[in-house]
Amino acid sequence: MIRIDNDHTLVAERMNKTMERKTKRQLLIIDDKIAIAKIISVYLSAEYDITYFNTPVKAIEWLFNGNRPDLIILDIRMPEMNGDEFLSYLKKNGLYKDIPVVVLSGEESSDIRIKMLEVGADDFILKPFNPMELKIRIKKVLR
Numbered sequence: 001m002i003r004i005d006n007d008h009t010l011v012a013e014r015m016n017k018t019m020e021r022k023t024k025r026q027l028l029i030i031d032d033k034i035a036i037a038k039i040i041s042v043y044l045s046a047e048y049d050i051t052y053f054n055t056p057v058k059a060i061e062w063l064f065n066g067n068r069p070d071l072i073i074l075d076i077r078m079p080e081m082n083g084d085e086f087l088s089y090l091k092k093n094g095l096y097k098d099i100p101v102v103v104l105s106g107e108e109s110s111d112i113r114i115k116m117l118e119v120g121a122d123d124f125i126l127k128p129f130n131p132m133e134l135k136i137r138i139k140k141v142l143r
Contacts, residue, residue, distance in 0.1 A: 024049045025142065028069035030059045030086065032078040036104070036127075040073065043131035044138070055079055056086035063096060071142055073134075074121075076105040076112065084116060091120035100141045104129060 026049045029037045037052040044050065051069065053059040057080045059072075072090070076083035083103065090096045103116045106127040113124045122141045125134060 025070040026051065026068075027138070028053070028059060028062075028072045030054075030056055030072065030078070030083070031075040031104070033075075036075070039131060040134065043135055047135075048138075056081040056083065059086070060089070068096075069099060071138060072099055072101045073138075074101050074103050074105075076103065076107050076116070084112075084119065087116060087119050087121060102134070102137060102141060104134070 024047065027040075027044065029040055029050060029052045031037060031052075032054050034052070034054065037050070041050050041052075048070075051062065051067070053062065055078055056074075074083045074087060083105065087101060087103075090099065090101065097120070100122045101120065103113075103121045103124045104127060105112075105124070107113065108126065116124055123137050125137065
């Protein structure tokens, strides 16, 4: 059904744009450096709705409030709670264990990368990173 409002513009067009916005997948970025979130937003905000927190504790509060992202981008070294603790918590929780996680970190240790992948990370990307590579990897994880 198409309605026409008072100034004769198609309301359906506006409704379609609203539906497009609602159908965007949501990314949750957890990193103590806001610059990382800003870089990711520049490259991905056209395709994804992005929510950012600088600590995992704030992200857990957001999840407890009924929010559910399609994917989480997670740093490892952060205040209050490290990314590995957050990932362990997430994967042990029945409500959130199926949310894919891409770790984005400057940790170069192979042992740490292996640990994160064993705990449940779906991918691991080293900082500094190429935003286009991140974009492709996110698409692959979300298939």
